[in-house]
Amino acid sequence: MDKILRVDMGAKGGPKFRTEPVGEFAGLGGRAMTTAIISREVHPLCHPLGAENKLVIAPGSLSGTAAAMSGRISVGCKSPLTGGIKESNAGGQAAQVLARLGYAAIVLEGKPEGDDLYKIFINKDGVEVSVDNSLKNLPNYPLIEKLKGQYSDRAAYMTIGTAGEMKLLAASIACTDPEKRPTRHCGRGGTGAVMGAKRVKAIILDDTGLKMRPPKDPEKFKDANRRFVEGLRKHPITGEGLPAYGTNVLTNVLNEAGAYPTNNFRAGRFEDAAKISGEVLAELEVKRGGLATHGCHRGCVIQCSGVYVDKDGKYVTKQPEYETVWAHGGNCGIADLDVIARLDFLDDNFGVDTMDTGAAVGVAMEAGLIPFGDGPGAIRLVEEIGKGTPLGRILGCGAAVTGKVFGVERVPVCKGQAMAAYDPRSVMGIGVTYATSPMGADHTAGYSVGPNILKSGGDLDPHKPEGQVEMSRNLQIATAAVDSTGMCLFIAFPLLDLPETFVALLDMISAFHGVTTTGDDVTALGKSILKMERDFNTRAGFTKHDDRLPRFFLKEPIPPHNITFQVTDDDLDTVFNW
Amino acid sequence: MRVTVKLFATFRKGRFDMEVRIVPPGSTVSRIVEDARVPESEIGILLVNGRHSNRMRELADGDTVAIFPLVGGG
Structure with missing residues (x-):
């Protein structure tokens, strides 16, 4: 990974690319790389869908090696969703393949004039950027069907669906799994809209003829x-629970703990949660002939995913994640x-974030478009996104936009991005992360649910503010570093x-x-990433007042524990003091 | 007194999902764990009425005890 591919989509006479040495970005991977390039090269006040923005794609520093996971x-x-810096990561095959091709990053720059749609093909022999207007308006599944006949069986694909082409704010970039x-x-933050603005529909990565990246000391x-x-x-957790039940094993835990946001964050317990729990999901998948255990990329030893099939055994979608099921x-x-x-499939097919889309539907229900509990109605709403109707475009721009358009006060977002499946009143630690992460409400940015609820990685009372700031700080630092390794x-x-597993890593x-890499090096890397991200957001106009939860979390107690979020603003302002 | 006991994930195998148990007044969470034959060392999360609890806690009539192995996701 000693080179960076830059593609100027807006070059005169059509897109031009150049490959340059990794230079000052040497040694960086994943989030460290994307954040370093964005913070140095993108004007913080640029329009996210304009020519000044860049889309940086970076495999982790260990991607493409024999390292598990x-x-x-x-x-x-x-x-385009938050107006701040964004890093969104995914599994699938792309990281391994791109890393073996030797690219530490692909940077899409500029913006073409006109309506042409492009695809970018990269293999060991080089790079090809070509117009392919036959891909227009194709959702992700038919898009991959069409493309995969044209390329090697080893190819991995990064694509946008129709939502990305329409530049909707919740648009995602899809990565194919081992079965393509x-x-x-x-999913998060509308990266698909930025790819759409650059008119790139698909990036095809083929590592045929290439080997794993060799370590210095094999x-x-x-x-x-x-x-x-x-x-x-x-x-x-990684050896038993996740392979057997997937991430959705959490439904029963959060529901029992009274921290499962129900009916757009009106309650912390859902009376029918058991019916959609990981235990029931895994049993149903096995009974119908699907799979309850499956890896999203080769080299995964946890295998937390699965394959969901219908009652006739026909493929519907991958095993929906906990956050999606919620x-x-x-x-x-x-x-x-x-x-x-079905909703998970539609989200993947149109290419939208399942969390912001689900939260948008919840807000639409709050507004009275359809009642809570209306499954067929929810499917109709999400289908509107694929059709590109005005209503669909509103929903496809996520919960914050939907709430504004329909005059809803209870909108569960921070910095414009929807929260995940943990109520910040009954899991105060995750509230600190939602409020302060430079990414907007992002549970993965500092997963305080571990020590608050799961009693993994520490033990804090989820209903008390004490210790939550320090916990979120440490987890945000560690996560930024992990997100850089792939x-x-x-x-x-x-x-x-x-401790011995940390030493092994x-x-x-x-x-x-x-x-030699030490724990201190990891911490320093995490801090440096957060510092760059915070600095970018400050230059983009963010202040401490953006590091807050919506006021209803401080005013409306949530049943069954009837508590509000109690970490003070002053304490939130100390999260990044280290 | 009546106590609702809920087991989750791998703890359900060969046991039960949910049962109402009649136990003597003053019984602790430990008693419930022993009754359910759940290996103590494998317990990750113990909730009584939705709040984290320890095994020494005395139960009251109508309480719900939820017992999970160590689980995670996100």
Whole structure:
């Protein structure tokens, strides 16, 4: 990974590309790379859909190696959803393939005039940027069907659906899984709209003829990877719960804890939650002939995904994630897994974030467009997004826009981005992360749910403000660093609970680069990333008043525990003091 | 007194999803855990009426005890 591909989509006479040495960005991967390039090269006041914005795609620093779990790809830009800096990452095959091709980043710059739609093909022999208007208006599934006949079986695809072409603010970038299904999405923050603004429909990555990236010290690397995998297998979350039940194992936990946002954050418990729980989902998948255990990329040893099929055994979608089951399920009062799976498919097909879309539907229900619990109605609403009707475009721009258009006060967003499946009143730690993350409300940015609810990585009372700021700070620092390695964030559970697994990861990084890496180096990297992101947002006009939850979380107690968010504004302002 | 006991994830295998147990007044969470034959060392999350609890807590009539192995996701 010693080069960067820059494609100027707005060049006179058509897109031009150049490959340059990685230079000052050497050694960076994933979020560290996307954030470094965006913060240095993008004007913070630019229009996110304009020529000045850039879309940076970067594999993690360990992607493309034999390291287990190293298949996350980061996409960065100025977000059209939040107006701040964005990094959104996904699994799938793209990270491994792009890293083996030797690119530390692809940077899409400028903006073409006219209506032509482009695809970019990269293999060991070089780069090809070509017009392909036959791809126009294709949703992700038919798009991949059309493309995959034209390229090698090893190719990985990064694409936008119709939502990206329409530049909707919740548009995602899809990455194909090992079966070439467009199921793994850089969902958050509207990165798909930026790709759409640059008129790039598909990036096709083919690593035919290329090998895994070799470590500097192969023996030590192999040994460290073995110890790392051992830790993942040994820990009950990554070795047992996630493979058996997937991420949706959390539905029952959060619901029992009274922290499961129900009917657009009106209550913390959903009476039908059991019907859409991970236990029921896994059983149904197995019974119908789907899969309850599946990896989103080769080299994954956790295998938290699955394949959801209908009652006739026909493929519907990948196993919907916990956040999706919540956003389209309990958040909308819907307790039908077939409806939720259909919505997951529609989101993936049109290319929108399942969280912001589900939250937008919840807000639309609050506004009275359809009642809570109306599954067929929710499907009709999301189908509007695919059709590009005015209503569909509103919903496809996420919960914040939908709330404004329909005059709804209870809109669960921070910096314009929808919250995830944890109510910040009954999980105060995640409230700190929602409020302060430079990304907007993003549960993955500092997953305080671990120590608050799951009792992994620490033990804090979720109903008390004490200790939450420090916990969120430390998790945000650690996460920024993990997001730079290409590692799946789920490694954090064993990493935080098993010291020897953390050492194994450090040893693996050290053996790969041939330079000793310590825990302090990891912390310093995380801090430097957050500092760049905060600085970009400040220059983009953000102030401490943007690091707040919507006021209703401070005013409306949530049942069953009847509590409000209690971390003070002054305390929130200290999250990034280190 | 009546206590509702809920088991989740792998703890359901060979046991039950939810049962109402009659236990003597003054019983603790430990008693429920023993009754359900859940290995103590594998317990990740223990909730009584939706709040985290320890095993020594005395239960009251009508309480709900939820027992999970260590689980995570997100």
